[in-house]
Amino acid sequence: MRPSAEFIFRILGGFILAGLGLQLGLYLDARYGAYTEAPFRVIMPLLGMLMGLVLTPYVTTRPAAALRRKIAALPAPSLFSALAGLVFGLFASALLSIPLWLIPLVWLRTLLAMVFTGLMTYASIMIALTRQEEVWNLLLNRNPTPSAKYDVVDSSMLIDGRLPGLLRLGVLERTLLIPRFVLEELQAIADDREGMRRRRGRLGLEHVRQLRELFPTQVLLSEVDVPDTDQVDMKLVLLARQLGARLLTVDYNLAQLAKVYGVQVLNLRELQQILQIPVRLGDTLHIVIEERGRNPRQGVGFLDDGTMVVVEDGEPYLGQEVEVTVTKVLPTQGGRIIFAQLKGNRGGKRHGPSGV
Numbered sequence: 001m002r003p004s005a006e007f008i009f010r011i012l013g014g015f016i017l018a019g020l021g022l023q024l025g026l027y028l029d030a031r032y033g034a035y036t037e038a039p040f041r042v043i044m045p046l047l048g049m050l051m052g053l054v055l056t057p058y059v060t061t062r063p064a065a066a067l068r069r070k071i072a073a074l075p076a077p078s079l080f081s082a083l084a085g086l087v088f089g090l091f092a093s094a095l096l097s098i099p100l101w102l103i104p105l106v107w108l109r110t111l112l113a114m115v116f117t118g119l120m121t122y123a124s125i126m127i128a129l130t131r132q133e134e135v136w137n138l139l140l141n142r143n144p145t146p147s148a149k150y151d152v153v154d155s156s157m158l159i160d161g162r163l164p165g166l167l168r169l170g171v172l173e174r175t176l177l178i179p180r181f182v183l184e185e186l187q188a189i190a191d192d193r194e195g196m197r198r199r200r201g202r203l204g205l206e207h208v209r210q211l212r213e214l215f216p217t218q219v220l221l222s223e224v225d226v227p228d229t230d231q232v233d234m235k236l237v238l239l240a241r242q243l244g245a246r247l248l249t250v251d252y253n254l255a256q257l258a259k260v261y262g263v264q265v266l267n268l269r270e271l272q273q274i275l276q277i278p279v280r281l282g283d284t285l286h287i288v289i290e291e292r293g294r295n296p297r298q299g300v301g302f303l304d305d306g307t308m309v310v311v312e313d314g315e316p317y318l319g320q321e322v323e324v325t326v327t328k329v330l331p332t333q334g335g336r337i338i339f340a341q342l343k344g345n346r347g348g349k350r351h352g353p354s355g356v
Contacts (some may be wrong), residue, residue, distance in 0.1 A: 010056050014053040016052060018046075018049040025044030026041050078129060081128040081129055088128070097112075101113075152248065154236050154247065154248065155185050155189070158204040158207050158208055159204040164207075167211075174245075176211070180222065180223050180225065182232065190204070233251075237258045237261050240263045246266055255267040277303055279303075282325065285309065285324050286321060288322075293314070297316070298314060309324070309339075313341070317342075324340035324342055325340055325341055
């Protein structure tokens with residue numbers, strides 16, 4: 001079994017600090033040995049060894065692992081932007097800090113140069129990351145245009161289940177980007193104690209599996225993350241804006257939030273409303289009463305686009321086709337509900353239970 005990198009660094013750190021402790025112990029013995037019986041040349045190396053074994057991973061391997069995870073989570077454009085900002089910041093700080101070397105006090109000019117370099121580098125990296133699209137457009141001398149590469153998908157869209165049909169019809173031509181934090185949200189919903197939420201979460205995960213099987217070249221599961229926030233909705237909005245991508249959702253509130261941030265949104269519910277059969281007050285419809293309504297004697301039918309039609313006094317005609325007149329169209333967040341009454345208080349032409 002090969003020793004881990006953390007174990008190796010612990011040993012190295014222990015020996016290095018033990019050596020430094022020995023030097024410090026010899027100095028203390030030479031200076032204060034006449035005043036104390038404490039064997040500093042023995043105590044300090046042991047203390048250094050102990051500190052090295054315990055503390056070395058916290059200043060070597062663990063920060064390096066955290067940095068590696070953050071770099072792996074960054075999209076390629078953001079990574080290159082950060083590197084460009086780092087190089088620019090170091091170069092600019094080197095030029096602008098030249099006047100500081102005129103200060104006669106060595107410790108002061110060194111301290112000011114270090115502080116100035118750190119601030120300049122940090123500012124350059126932040127500017128490059130937050131304005132990366134404008135920076136690259138300026139450097140490449142091109143007009144900013146939205147990316148046509150990715151559609152970022154949220155959990156509500158995956159639970160909805162209509163994505164495979166849209167891909168099959170060719171309505172969505174971009175690569176579907178499903179971030180890891182969206183899958184984690186679906187997993188948390190699938191593990192919920194409440195039965196309905198648990199079923200919805202499992203359904204969303206099943207739809208992800210189907211998408212990967214049916215469209216392996218058009219679905220991308222990404223490890224990309226947005227460390228600036230812990231809220232999944234805000235992560236999605238910031239990620240879509242960062243990539244210049246479009247956001248796919250059926251969540252009205254998320255769609256409105258994305259629009260505030262200038263992110264292009266395809267809200268499937270809004271698309272559904274546009275494709276709905278136009279219905280106005282007073283129109284005549286022919287529908288089949290398929291089930292009972294909530295209120296007494298109400299019957300419920302559906303249009304071809306799935307719109308619910310609630311018919312007053314329609315319960316006696318369950319399973320039959322009736323002719324109704326539209327009395328009210330009620331918009332809802334998920335679409336609309338149509339209220340109607342039997343035309344002339346009759347069911348029109350009667351049919352058998354099968355509606356044939």
